[in-house]
Amino acid sequence: MxxxxxxxxxxxxxxxxxxxxxxxxxxxxxxxxxxxxxxxxxxxxxxxxxxxxxxxxxxxxxxxxxxxxxxxxxxxxxxxxxxxxxxALPQVPEPDADDEFVQAAHQEVTALLDQLGWQNAKRLTSLSPAYRSLVVGVAALRRLGYDFGTELLTPYAELMYRTAVLDLDNMEAHSSQQEEQIEFAILGAILNEPVLQALHRLAQEEETTRRYGLE
CATH class of the missing domain: 1.10.1660.10 (Multidrug-efflux Transporter Regulator; Chain: A; Domain 2)
Incomplete structure (x- = not known):
């Protein structure tokens, strides 16, 4: 054309x-x-x-x-x-290594990866923006007095692993070509994450209404 x-x-x-x-x-x-x-x-x-x-x-x-x-x-x-x-997509800044809450969050996230058996993820912690984002989020919660530790994070992590399996299954079903698969994954990182966030919030609204009603 x-x-x-x-x-x-x-x-x-x-x-x-x-x-x-x-x-x-x-x-x-x-x-x-x-x-x-x-x-x-x-x-x-x-x-x-x-x-x-x-x-x-x-x-x-x-x-x-x-x-x-x-x-x-x-x-x-x-x-x-x-x-x-x-x-390479835009990510959160590097957290302050001297911050006591960041240090505690590093320990919590490392313990979480050990408990889950995610050794591949653990080997990449020095490079992974996702690890850095999780540390920043956990540190912010701890700073506000919320102990969002391994016990609370584990069930969420297990749900996210099932989501990751679905992501890769969909990626492989989309195309057998590596380049197209990677392009599909990038689009997923940009477009699918807001969809998942919206589904999460809708699910919260549904469960809140079921538990407490509208009155």
């Missing part, structure tokens, strides 16, 4: 597509002559991914470029490509 058709099918203006091409967010099209290039379904799929990351996820262009670099690096094993791509 030509640029105009790519624009029409994606809903992205030709000017924006040209900008994405200049920034390296889209691979160049197949050059027909000095002024014309052809694009295919892979360009359309990548364009939709880029658009979702920038418009919905509010991910900066430089970060999008970094994420896509990991997606396209087929020299890495799939788990590493997937992890590196998701880790």
């Amino acid at each position: 030509r640029l105009a058709e790519l624009s029409e099918r994606s809903g992205v203006s030709t000017a924006t597509i040209k900008y994405y091409l200049r920034e390296g967010l889209l691979p160049p099209g197949h050059q027909i002559n000095a002024t014309t290039a052809e694009y295919d379904e892979e360009h359309l799929r990548r364009l939709r991914l880029v658009r979702a990351m920038i418009q919905v996820g509010r991910v900066p262009v430089a970060t999008v470029r970094e994420v896509l670099g990991h997606v396209d690096d087929d020299s890495l094993p799939r788990a590493i490509r997937l992890g590196a791509a998701v880790w």
Whole structure:
């Protein structure tokens, strides 16, 4: 397809597509002559991914470029490509290592991983933004006087593991191609997490009404 058709099918203006091409967010099209290039379904799929990351996820262009670099690096094993791509998304800042609540949260989260038997996750704690986010959250709760320790976290973690299994099952059902699977996982990190959060809140509303009624 030509640029105009790519624009029409994606809903992205030709000017924006040209900008994405200049920034390296889209691979160049197949050059027909000095002024014309052809694009295919892979360009359309990548364009939709880029658009979702920038418009919905509010991910900066430089970060999008970094994420896509990991997606396209087929020299890495799939788990590493997937992890590196998701880790490149915007994350919480590094917590203050000298903060007593952060130190206590590190101990709680490490104990949680041990209890769950998540040794792969434990080996990646120095790199994982998810580990860092959990530590920040637990530290904030402890600072407010809530002892959200291993006993309370374990059932939540077990539910999240079942969710992760569903995520990967859906990813594998979506495509057998590693690149498409990783793109699907990135979209999941950007789009699916707000959906899960909304479902969580709806479930809370439902259970609250069942327990206490509306009066």
